[in-house]
Amino acid sequence: MRSLTATMRSAFAEAWSNRSGFWLQVSIMIVNDLVWVVFWVLFFREAGSVRGWDTQQVLMLQAILTTGGGIVLGFFNNARRLGQLAADGALDATLVLPVPTLPHLLVRRVETTNLGDLIFGVALFVIGCDPTWSRIAIYLAGSLISVITLTGFLVAIGSLSFFFGRNEAGELGFHAMVMFAMYPVDVFTGPGRAVLYSVIPAAFIASVPAKLAESFDLGMALGMIGAAVVFATVGYTMFTLGLRRYTSGSAWTRA
Amino acid sequence: MQRTLAERGGFIVSTGFYLAVVAVVGSLWRAAADGKGGTIAGYGAASLFWYIAATEAATVSLNMRLIDDIGTDISGGAIASEMLRPVSLVAVRMASEFGRALPRLTTCTLAGAVMSWIIVGAPPGLVSAAMTVVALALAIGCNIAAQHAFAAIAFWIRDARSAWFLYQKLVFVLGGMLLPIEVLPGPLRLVARLLPFVSMAYIPGRFAAGHVEPLLLLQQVGWLVALLAIALRIFATGERRLQVVGG
Numbered sequence: 001m002r003s004l005t006a007t008m009r010s011a012f013a014e015a016w017s018n019r020s021g022f023w024l025q026v027s028i029m030i031v032n033d034l035v036w037v038v039f040w041v042l043f044f045r046e047a048g049s050v051r052g053w054d055t056q057q058v059l060m061l062q063a064i065l066t067t068g069g070g071i072v073l074g075f076f077n078n079a080r081r082l083g084q085l086a087a088d089g090a091l092d093a094t095l096v097l098p099v100p101t102l103p104h105l106l107v108r109r110v111e112t113t114n115l116g117d118l119i120f121g122v123a124l125f126v127i128g129c130d131p132t133w134s135r136i137a138i139y140l141a142g143s144l145i146s147v148i149t150l151t152g153f154l155v156a157i158g159s160l161s162f163f164f165g166r167n168e169a170g171e172l173g174f175h176a177m178v179m180f181a182m183y184p185v186d187v188f189t190g191p192g193r194a195v196l197y198s199v200i201p202a203a204f205i206a207s208v209p210a211k212l213a214e215s216f217d218l219g220m221a222l223g224m225i226g227a228a229v230v231f232a233t234v235g236y237t238m239f240t241l242g243l244r245r246y247t248s249g250s251a252w253t254r255a
Numbered sequence: 256m257q258r259t260l261a262e263r264g265g266f267i268v269s270t271g272f273y274l275a276v277v278a279v280v281g282s283l284w285r286a287a288a289d290g291k292g293g294t295i296a297g298y299g300a301a302s303l304f305w306y307i308a309a310t311e312a313a314t315v316s317l318n319m320r321l322i323d324d325i326g327t328d329i330s331g332g333a334i335a336s337e338m339l340r341p342v343s344l345v346a347v348r349m350a351s352e353f354g355r356a357l358p359r360l361t362t363c364t365l366a367g368a369v370m371s372w373i374i375v376g377a378p379p380g381l382v383s384a385a386m387t388v389v390a391l392a393l394a395i396g397c398n399i400a401a402q403h404a405f406a407a408i409a410f411w412i413r414d415a416r417s418a419w420f421l422y423q424k425l426v427f428v429l430g431g432m433l434l435p436i437e438v439l440p441g442p443l444r445l446v447a448r449l450l451p452f453v454s455m456a457y458i459p460g461r462f463a464a465g466h467v468e469p470l471l472l473l474q475q476v477g478w479l480v481a482l483l484a485i486a487l488r489i490f491a492t493g494e495r496r497l498q499v500v501g502g
Binding site (some may be wrong): 024028031032035038045049050175176180187188192 | 439
C-alpha cells in the first residue's frame with residue numbers, strides 16, 4: 001500500500017511540475033464540461049422533460065459522470081492506456097518491480113486534463129444539484145461505484161490486447177462508454193438499452209445513480225453495486241490471465 | 256483521398272462511430288419533439304433526426320483534431336520542410352484535407368441517409384435533400400479553412416491545443432452541430448447567425464430538415480471565400496515569422 005501511495009504521489013508531482021500548463025489544461029476541460037451543461041440547459045428549456053428526465057436530473061448525471069470519470073481518467077489514467085501498453089509490449093518496467101502489477105500500473109500516471117473533470121463535477125454538484133444530506137450520500141456512493149465500474153470495464157477491454165495483440169476494441173469500448181454514459185439511459189429503448197445495462201455498463205456510470213438521487217430504489221442500488229463487483233472481478237481476472245500471454249516489446253519506460 | 260480509402264479500419268470505425276452518435280443524439284431530439292406534441296422550434300421529430308444526421312456528417316467527416324495536429328507540426332518544426340515546395344503551404348494542406356474528408360463525407364452521408372430513412376422515413380423534401388449535398392461540401396471547405404486559420408496561432412504561441420478545444424465547442428453550440436440555432440436564446444442566436452460556424456453544421460442541417468433557403472448557400476460561399484483568404488493571410492505572416500526565428 002505504501003508503495004502505491006508513493007507511486008501516486010510521484011505521478012502527481014510529475015503532473016504538477018508544470019503549474020501554468022497544469023492550470024491551463026484543467027481550465028480547458030472545465031470549459032469543455034461547461035459547454036455540455038449549456039447544451040443540456042438549452043435542450044430542456046425547449047423540451048421541458050424527456051422520458052422523466054429534466055435539467056436537474058441531467059445535471060446530477062453530469063456531476064457524477066465528470067467526478068467518476070475525472071478520478072478514473074485523471075488518477076488512474078493507465079486504465080485507458082492499458083490496451084496500448086499491452087499491445088506494444090511496454091510493461092517491462094512495471095513487471096520487474098516488487099509491487100502488485102495492476103494497482104501499480106493504474107496509479108502510475110496522472111492526466112492533468114481530466115482532473116479538470118473532477119473539479120468541475122464537484123463544483124457542479126455543489127452549485128447545481130441541490131446538495132441535501134441524502135443527495136450528498138448518493139452522489140459520493142454513485143461516484144465511487146462509477147469509478148469501480150469504469151475502471152473494471154476499461155481494464156477488461158484493455159486486457160483483450162493481451163489475447164489479440166491489437167487495441168482497437170479498447171479504444172472503441174472507451175469511446176462507446178463515454179458517449180453512452182453522457183445521455184440519460186431512458187433515451188434508449190429495446191436491445192440498445194439492454195446493452196447499456198450489461199456489455200457496456202454505461203447506465204451504471206451515471207444514469208442509475210442520478211435516478212437514485214431522485215427516488216431511491218433498493219433493488220436498483222443493489223444492481224449498481226453488483227455491476228461494480230462483477231466488472232471489477234472481470235477486469236482483474238482478464239488482466240491476470242492476459243498477463244501470462246504478455247510479450248515484451250523492449251519498450252522500457254512507457255508505462 | 257487514396258490515403259483515406261487505404262486506411263480501411265479507421266474508415267469503418269469512424270463511420271460506425273458516426274452512426275452511433277446520430278442514433279443517440281437523433282433519438283434524444285426525436286423523443287423531445289414527441290414529448291412536445293411533435294414539434295420543437297419549428298422542426299418536426301423526423302426533421303430533427305435528418306438535421307442531426309447532416310450536422311454530424313459535416314463535422315465527423317473531418318479530422319476533429321486537425322487544429323491540434325497542425326499546431327504540433329508548426330511548433331515541432333515539421334512544417335519547415337513543406338515550406339521548401341514552390342507552392343502555397345496552406346493551400347496544399349487544405350487541398351489534402353479536403354481530399355481526405357471527401358470519402359468519409361460520402362460514406363457518412365449515405366450511411367446516415369439510409370439510417371434516417373429506416374428510422375424516421377423519407378427525407379422531408381427532394382430539393383432540400385439535393386441542396387444538403389452541396390451544403391455539406393461547402394461546410395467541409397469552410398471548416399478546413401477555419402481550422403487552418405485557428406491553428407496558425409501556433410506560429411506565435413507554439414501551442415494550438417487550447418484553440419482546438421475552443422473551436423470545437425464553438426462549432427458544437429454556435430455552429431448548431433448539437434442543436435438547431437433556433438433553440439438558442441435571442442441574443443445568442445443573433446451572434447450565432449453572424450459567425451462563420453453556422454456554415455459548418457447548421458446550414459447543411461437546415462437543408463436536410465427540409466427547408467429550401469438558397470440564400471444560405473450564398474452565405475456559405477461568402478464565408479468560404481473569406482475564411483480561405485484569412486487562412487492564407489495568417490499562414491503567410493506566420494511563415495515569415497518562422498523563417499525569422501530560424502525554422
